[in-house]
């Protein structure tokens with residue numbers, strides 16, 4: 001008996017739709033990839049340089065760390081830790097100044113800021 005010609009077609013169509021959906025999910029994740037340009041805008045609007053200095057590389061006071069050039073994953077996690085703050089005694093970072101800086105930031109904002117900070121030339125890199 002001859003198979004119904006539409007059966008295979010339907011299966012192929014369904015498979016294509018699944019692939020297209022998978023592709024969309026990957027693409028939309030990529031769309032949320034860190035945007036250093038937006039990070040720069042955020043750093044300026046939040047005035048990070050007021051304490052971390054010009055180019056986030058010359059802190060205005062010794063207790064304010066240099067940021068420029070630091071790895072993005074470290075910066076992102078540090079910002080998340082300030083956001084968790086005292087509410088998470090195991091993972092949170094307890095610093096009132098930085099806790100205040102990060103409260104309004106979304107996860108994507110922090111990723112963008114981190115990408116921007118990593119892109120900056122700074123003195124943090126250890127000379128080998």
Ligand code: HEC
Nearest residue numbers: 046047048050051063064065075078079095097098101113
């Ligand atoms: C009012 C001063 C001030 C401002 C404004 C400020 N910071 Fe900070 N920042 C600090 C201080 C002080 C510390 C050290 C806190 C500590 O001891 O945990 C710090 C620490 C950090 C750290 C941790 C660095 C490390 O090596 O662990 C990051 C990341 C950071 N700031 C990012 C930012 C970003 C991004 C902004 C702007 C959204 C910003 N800061 C605005 C004062 C400031």
